[in-house]
Amino acid sequence: MSDGSFSGFEAVAAGPAPSEPLENPRAAAAEPPDHPSLYALEDHFGKAILEAERTAGDQCVVYVDPSKSYEILEWLKDDASQRYDFLADVTGVDFGGGRPVQVVYQLWSNVHKRALRVKCELATDALEIRSVVSLWQTADWLEREVFDLFGVRFDGHPDLRRILMPEDYEEGYPLRKDFPLRGRFSRAEQTRRALRQDVDHYYFQAELDMGGEPMVLPGAGGEAEENVFDAPRTEIAPVTEEAPSASDEEE
């Protein structure tokens, strides 16, 4: 195996190594991360800093109490010794099996040239955390995406709407592990819903309020015009419901 031979039978017999610690010194780093922000965080917030770990060789992950996440992130952004002025990413991770959903913040400090990853674990029945849009404006769309795909609610977000999925999407939150790859509804039901789309749903209320009442020149007879969108819709012939087979859900 160590002679670099590609056809060695030992390598095949060894197969894919077990998922637990590999013979990989960098990834198997059991020693705690050595990161200046970590010590400062523990000094400042004590018990709110739950855990810290080192992953992928040299990356530092700090698990914090979700109820204190805003204060901690605000301090990380504003304190002179930290200055994490750039929020690179906000995302979620669902491990499935009822385990907590993680909300992950990737921070970068342009002043100290340091990166830090902050994680909050939320129980699946209480997916709520305070929004950080007031700290970093970039969190606006990133948090909307986490809400859209994981169903995590961000308190204090100015405009928490779905972003990638349609506003009237009813199948749930696609990146959760309990969500089947092809969606919850059968193909027939999905087609039926697509055909039944309402033009009004392409706009949300703030947009429909733009511009006030429609302007009609006097004498142009605008009143008598029939609104095409209000006309009764022709019924769509019912499509026979086909139950999604087991092979539909597994790719």
Next chain:
Amino acid sequence: MAQKTVEFEVSRNPETGMDFRPAQALVHPTDLEEPDIGSERMLINIGPQHPATHGVLRLVCELDGETVVRVIPHIGYLHSGFEKLGEYRTWNQIVPLTDRMDYLAPLIYNCAYVMAVEKLMGIEVTERCKVVRLILMEMDRIFSHLLWLGTTAIDIGAFTPFLYAFHQREKIYTLHEALTGARITTSATRVGGMMADLPEGWTDALRDFLDEFPKTLDEIDSLLTANAIHIGRTQGVGVISPEDAVNCGFTGPNLRASGVPYDVRKDQPYYDYETYRFEVPIGEHGDCYDRYLCRMEEMRQSRQILYQALDRLQDGPINVEDPNISLPSKTDCMNDMESMIHHFKLITDGIPAPVGDCYFPIEGSKGELGMYLASDGGGKPVRWRIRPPSFVNLSVIPQLAEGHMLSDLIVINASLDIVLGEIDR
């Protein structure tokens, strides 16, 4: 929803049948009470199918006259669920998904993904592989910036740069094709190496391109940089301050045009970027014109990096020699049973990854392209997340466009260099 158009009674000339002027007989214009349109706002919907939105982007705008009061972007029309699909695929099977996101610079995405996986697994690729990937990434930076240059020029009304730029892009397409067999969906990388080594004569073809290409760049430069129309349309348009740019998550040339010297290649160097001589161009006004200048200079700098990398390119293995990661050669597979089984095991089970997670940013053509991977120790990721630079850059468009004319909105949108495949994923 009520229609918000002004309605006219249309008369038809009984003799010609061709006159569609508004009927004058109903109400004489002087009889009309002047409607108060000073405060009237209008809703304009641009897209999702509109050439100026550079993809299936939809912008709902509130206008006061021709001034944009509010912009509300709608995305997701190209949402393909790549991140969800990735959870059902082994590490190597994800590679073809990556180049379908940013189809304007596919090789950068291919490389970014495998680099993140290698970081997670602690794999150190060979020296030759590093240089080859660096060459591919810098080549695709030029590739992507050229498309940006052409399409932005066309949005401003200059048609010629578009043709010049696409002529040069065609040469890079040919290089893509020679290396991978595909022009856009390259899928050139594998965990621990490349799909294939550079073919014979490829580096010479790249050198030829690099020798010829500045001529075109200079021509476009002379057409646009001092062009009064171009300057008038871009200077002072879509200005963002350095503080706001960082706070809004701007990265790449958009951020640097505001004067913030953040470049992942310099600040978190990978693949020995710290040993290459190159400058990071910085703007000072943060407007569309500075974004143009930054990208023009970045292409020249990428060319410098490419020359240095081509000089460093040494012979040697391109894939790591670890049977847990790399596949046996095709010839071995066809000739001995052990290699066949080895191949089969690697393909079906995937490469085992350690438990943990990893965020790996690189400098893509559009900004910081981060790949975040979470693994529970299996042959597939638990979560594969792309930090899409255009997604974050686009989210700033309401702030940039408000108060400008509608025509400026098109220029601002073009100057951000978005690609919707990556925004919607």
